[in-house]
Amino acid sequence: MAHTRATLPDSTNVDASKAFVDSVRSACRLQLLQHSGSAGTVGGVSVGDLLGWAFTGAPSVLSDPELKGQVLRLSAAALEAMLSSGQLYTDSEDNVLLLLAEWLQANPQTAPEDRERLCKQVRLCQLSDSYLMHILPLLDWFPLSAANWRHLVQYRMELEGPKRSRLALAASGAYDCSSPWYRGVPRPQSRWDRGKEHTWAIKREALVAAVTTGQLGSRVDVVFSKTRSAKLC
Numbered sequence: 001m002a003h004t005r006a007t008l009p010d011s012t013n014v015d016a017s018k019a020f021v022d023s024v025r026s027a028c029r030l031q032l033l034q035h036s037g038s039a040g041t042v043g044g045v046s047v048g049d050l051l052g053w054a055f056t057g058a059p060s061v062l063s064d065p066e067l068k069g070q071v072l073r074l075s076a077a078a079l080e081a082m083l084s085s086g087q088l089y090t091d092s093e094d095n096v097l098l099l100l101a102e103w104l105q106a107n108p109q110t111a112p113e114d115r116e117r118l119c120k121q122v123r124l125c126q127l128s129d130s131y132l133m134h135i136l137p138l139l140d141w142f143p144l145s146a147a148n149w150r151h152l153v154q155y156r157m158e159l160e161g162p163k164r165s166r167l168a169l170a171a172s173g174a175y176d177c178s179s180p181w182y183r184g185v186p187r188p189q190s191r192w193d194r195g196k197e198h199t200w201a202i203k204r205e206a207l208v209a210a211v212t213t214g215q216l217g218s219r220v221d222v223v224f225s226k227t228r229s230a231k232l233c
Helices: 002-007 018-034 047-054 058-063 065-072 076-084 093-106 112-119 129-138 146-157 162-170 204-213
Strands: none
Touching: 018 047, 018 065, 047 076, 058 065, 058 093, 065 093, 076 093, 076 112, 093 112, 093 129, 129 146, 146 162
């Protein structure tokens, strides 16, 4: 499988057969799901890189019920390997945080130490302003103290230079500015499913309840339908 991963053309290559690459990805995912109890390497390739390639990226997973269901079945060790991989593509780090939240909700038995390791793989400095400033502080399950959050926000606002270096020095012994939380390099920006039409539907009762209670910002259950556009069920 690792040898296949190394020799396959990218699915965006005009000379490659996308259908063939997709079928190999699907087979690769099934194999990885059967052996997802731990990280490590397969044929010299890290399991995290294989998972990142096989699952094509955070936004693609979140948009596809089948892919999402498979990711939610990964072990904590396998998910940690994928989140730490440089092969996990996304259009925004917001989607990586959202994917982690979905996994934790589907795996409520996750041990606190495993949850903390998973959270440590999110590149907080790459979150959008909306997520960093308004969503992240509300996540009581995310192991980030208010003091650490304030320091991280200040660190993110500063460009590389003397002031950022002083912030890193001041954090020595308290916050790890070399961790993924502070990483200044975004993940690879791409979407495997660019141009694909995803359809969905929302239950009428859920929408009415959200409108009448003023909770439009809260989560509602979304189901995918076979129609070509959004509709009320």
